[in-house]
Amino acid sequence: MSNVVFSTWNGQLIDHRTTPDQAPDAKSAGLPVKFGPDQSPDAILGWGGIVLYNPEVDVVDAAIHYLEGVQAHSCGQCLPCPVGTRVMLDIFNDIAAGNGQPDDLTRLERLCHRVNTGSMCSFGQKAPLPIQHLLVHFQGDLERAIAQGSNRDGALNSHSTQMAPCTAECPAHTDIALYIERIKHGNFQGSLELIRETDCLPGTLGRACYAPCESSCRRENVDRAINIRLLKRFVFDNELRFGLQHRVTMQPAPDVAALPPVAVIGAGPAGLACAFNLAERGVKVTVFEALPKGGGMVKVGIPDYRVPSDVLQYEIDEVERIGVKIEYNQRLGRDFTLSDLKARGFGAVAVAIGAHLSKKMGLEGEDDGIPGYTTAVDYLRDVNLQVPLEMGKRVMVVGAGNVAMDCVRSARRNGAEVLLIYRRGRKDMPAHEHEVHDAEDEGVQFHFYTHPIKILTHPDGRLRGLEMVKMELLDDGTGRKRPTPVEGSNFEMEANSVIGAIGQDPDMTWIREEDHLVLNKWDNIEVDRFTRQSPHNPFVFCIGDAQTGPENLILAIGNGNRSAVYIEQFIREGRCTVAEYDRLEKVIRELKPYDKQEQVPLPGGLERFNSTWVPADQRVVDFRECEVGLSQEEALAEANRCMRCMQAITVVTRQP
16 A cells, blocks of 8 residues: 555644545655565554554554564663553553553553653654554544454564664664764774674775765754764774774674675775675675775775775775685776676675776867876876876866865875866865865865866877866756856966866676676666666676766765675575665655754754864875874763664564
8 A cells, every 4th residue: 555544754644544545645745655665564653653554554553563663672771761661562462452441541641751751862752652643643443442452463564673863864874873872981892893783994984984974963953963974983093093903793694604605896895895794694705806906996086195095904904804805906807707707606796896987078189198188087096006197287177076176185285286177166066065175275276167178289299288168157948057158268278287077987898798787877787776686687786886876985885785685695595585674774764764953952052073184284295194083082072962863663564
């Protein structure tokens, strides 16, 4: 069923219990339509209230399933939540068994109030809400159940979890509230071990993650969001500083030794995450990497001043320490094919190649091999692999994303005068604001509403500069402003080198007809959205940039994590079934667990601790790391700002 018969979710009342034929469809109501690809929810109970799809659902039965989920996930750090909801569960079980009492509804009402007002965190504070809504809107049903017993027939299945809004926004679904809780209690290594369950590169992500979690932090509704990224970095740096040993927590199933090995192509974030998770399950994994070093685009695309090489190498060593084998200088399509891997006995392959091709700018002379013109991918690879470069005194970079920022800031560290060329304005730049600000501080010159049209050369063929045209933003008829050349505004700018940085794509030239792989309209490999398995060649799973196109690090980590679950399922059972966790995660995201308008009843004023930076005039002289992390005192203070915003949810279905 996809129609909503009744809902109180987020304060919006829908009630068509007496007119189910007029019930709105779930999509138009802004509520989840499916529970995974092949199931429909019968009811949802959680932090936002109740959603009822099937009018035949017994509300007593649904309440029991929900409260069982609350009991399973309550932390027990305060008494009102675990004890109060346990008593509620007992009352509903008595009602279902025909042992209800006349004062049960009054008792439930009092219990809801006590749990709501007495609990220390939002999990307990919000847990009673669905029960309160049942008491208000289903009083008659509950009274009949008390008098006659419940119609509970055992046909309902429940799927329960807890998740904070920040975790719901994290593509890797790291348990942020819990790892911050461990920092609060001084358990720094325990915090890092928890992070590693979903992020095998915590030191890298603690430096280079764009932290989508912070955009869904409820603390923002009070004063400012928790600095989640820097807290992750702090516990990693603590391990590195004190030489602590990462505890390997491999718990392989007894029969895992009989499973075939898995090949992972690419030692970037997605490939390493996939390999790490498989190895922790005891699966034998070999990673094939085209470059002489591991890390993928982190290694050859992110400069050392953002992620130092020793941090990345430490984390790669950790992946190898749990049993992952990495073979370097092995390029798919050149040194081996997918068929070769199958013939060698691998049970599955995860294609995790990065976006190592720069997009063409469409300039006249771009493909002529002009000395002095290069792409962002090639330039950053040479910088990070410490290849000697002769860029000259004046360098121009075309583009405005984060990769362009890495190029301009790297060129400044090589001593050049650097100009950035962009066809729109500063507010339109897709790069993260702090990257733009840092580039400005370091002396990069920005030229907005400017677009290159031709590479200029000296008589000997060397690059001389670019012919440009001024741009203006005009309405294209759809209401969107589009950059348009200003007639007669052509001019020339001189430079010794030009770097094109307008985007990247994965190289798909390795695909052979025998691979039976299909590209979608974005020229990415077509895979199942949940399992990442090719529907045309079940032997192949695709993750990272090859699946999504160029994406951020934490999304690559999340894709690698989830693919490992399905790869193990495939080599074990020969098929993939969508996991309960992925079904729940999709429902949670559709229910929007973070409400920017929520009035959080908590006084503000606690300072957010941010990074400190090496002064710009000092950091441009070399590639040493320029961001300074939190001290222990700052980390503890920042962790104590966390409100531990866990929220419960249960999806009820009648299908197994």
